[in-house]
Every structure is written in structure tokens, then in C-alpha cells.
Amino acid sequence: MTDSRFIPETHLDRVLVDRDRIAARVDELGRQIAETYRDQDLTIMAVLTGSMIFLADLIRRIPLMMHIDVVSISSYPGRSTTTRGPRWLLPISTDLKDRNVLVIDDILDSGLTLQAMLSAVRAMEPASLRSCVLLRKERPDLETRFEPDFVGFDIPNEFVVGYGLDFDNLYRNVPEICLLSEHATGEQA
Numbered sequence: 001m002t003d004s005r006f007i008p009e010t011h012l013d014r015v016l017v018d019r020d021r022i023a024a025r026v027d028e029l030g031r032q033i034a035e036t037y038r039d040q041d042l043t044i045m046a047v048l049t050g051s052m053i054f055l056a057d058l059i060r061r062i063p064l065m066m067h068i069d070v071v072s073i074s075s076y077p078g079r080s081t082t083t084r085g086p087r088w089l090l091p092i093s094t095d096l097k098d099r100n101v102l103v104i105d106d107i108l109d110s111g112l113t114l115q116a117m118l119s120a121v122r123a124m125e126p127a128s129l130r131s132c133v134l135l136r137k138e139r140p141d142l143e144t145r146f147e148p149d150f151v152g153f154d155i156p157n158e159f160v161v162g163y164g165l166d167f168d169n170l171y172r173n174v175p176e177i178c179l180l181s182e183h184a185t186g187e188q189a
């Protein structure tokens with residue numbers, strides 16, 4: 001028995017997207033976004049907390065004048081690994097009327113979070129509205145889903161952590177995007 005506070009290797013099943021691939025893709029997304037908004041006044045609205053590391057990396061790849069604001073929406077409270085539907089913890093505090101708004105989120109699963117966010121922004125009558133997610137889960141079971149304008153990676157329909165994404169508010173500081181093992185969720189026999 002050890003009382004070390006390092007993240008146990010057994011908690012992470014495997015790396016799905018490593019640091020180099022993340023960095024290269026965030027570079028590309030930054031270039032695409034900069035090209036899209038090169039002649040416009042850009043306002044970034046990020047959905048915390050999962051997008052915090054993606055946000056921090058992405059905005060430093062976009063060399064444009066921009067406003068940045070955050071909201072907080074929780075979909076997976078505590079130890080859940082299935083969505084409970086979006087719950088607003090910190091609402092929009094900026095006036096977005098006539099702004100060119102780009103919504104940033106960590107991951108698209110059912111699409112409910114992004115939809116809630118986009119309708120809240122739309123109600124404020126922005127000049128334009130686009131969205132960007134780092135990860136998009138494959139969900140062939142869904143008949144319709146809102147599709148973002150910018151997507152980092154398509155991933156299988158499994159629960160992931162790292163690079164800002166959590167389980168029970170843990171593992172956000174893992175630098176890669178990883179599959180969580182049953183040792184971490186407590187589901188092992």
C-alpha cells in the first residue's frame with residue numbers, strides 16, 4: 001500500500017489522442033478560425049469547465065483582436081459518466097448583440113449542452129454565431145444532432161478524461177485524452 005498522490009497508471013485505460021496530435025490539431029483549428037474571422041470583431045464564449053485547457057491553447061493560436069468570456073454548464077455532475085442534461089452554473093454576463101460569437105466546448109455528445117448554449121446566445125441577437133468543439137463522439141444512434149462548425153477529433157462513443165475533461169472533477173490535468181479504466185470509476189468486479 002502506498003500513500004503517493006500521483007495519478008495511478010491503472011486509472012487510465014489507454015491514450016486516445018496524444019499531446020502531439022492535440023497540439024497539431026489545435027494549431028490547425030487556430031489557423032482556420034483566424035482565417036474565418038480575419039476581418040471581423042471576434043467574441044469567444046467558452047463553456048467551462050471541461051474546455052479550459054483547450055481554450056487556453058486555442059486562443060494563443062489565434063492572433064486576432066478578440067473578446068473572451070466564459071459560462072459554466074454542468075452535464076455530468078459528480079461521478080456520473082452519462083449526461084443528466086445541461087444545468088447552468090454561470091450564465092452569460094456579456095452583451096452579445098451584434099457580436100461575432102464563437103462558442104467553444106470540449107466535447108459534443110448528445111449535443112444538448114451546445115444547443116442550450118447556442119440558443120442562449122442566439123436570443124441575444126449576435127451578428128453571427130459559430131461553434132467549435134475539440135472532440136465529437138460518434139453517436140450513430142442519434143437521428144439528429146447539432147453539428148459544430150469546427151471539430152478537432154472524432155472519437156468513439158466512450159467516456160474520456162484529460163486535457164480538461166474530468167471524472168468527478170479529477171484527471172483534468174492529464175495532458176492526453178484518455179479512456180478511463182474501471183479502476184477509476186469503481187465499476188470493476
Ligand code: 5GP
Nearest residue numbers: 050075108109110111112113159160165166
Ligand atoms: P452533451 O450535452 O453533448 O451530451 O454533452 C456535452 C458535455 O458533457 C460536454 O460539455 C462535457 O462537459 C460532458 N461530456 C460529454 N462526454 C464526455 C466524456 O466522455 N467525458 C467527459 N469528461 N465529459 C463529457
Ligand code: MG
Nearest residue numbers: 047048049050
Ligand atoms: Mg462541458
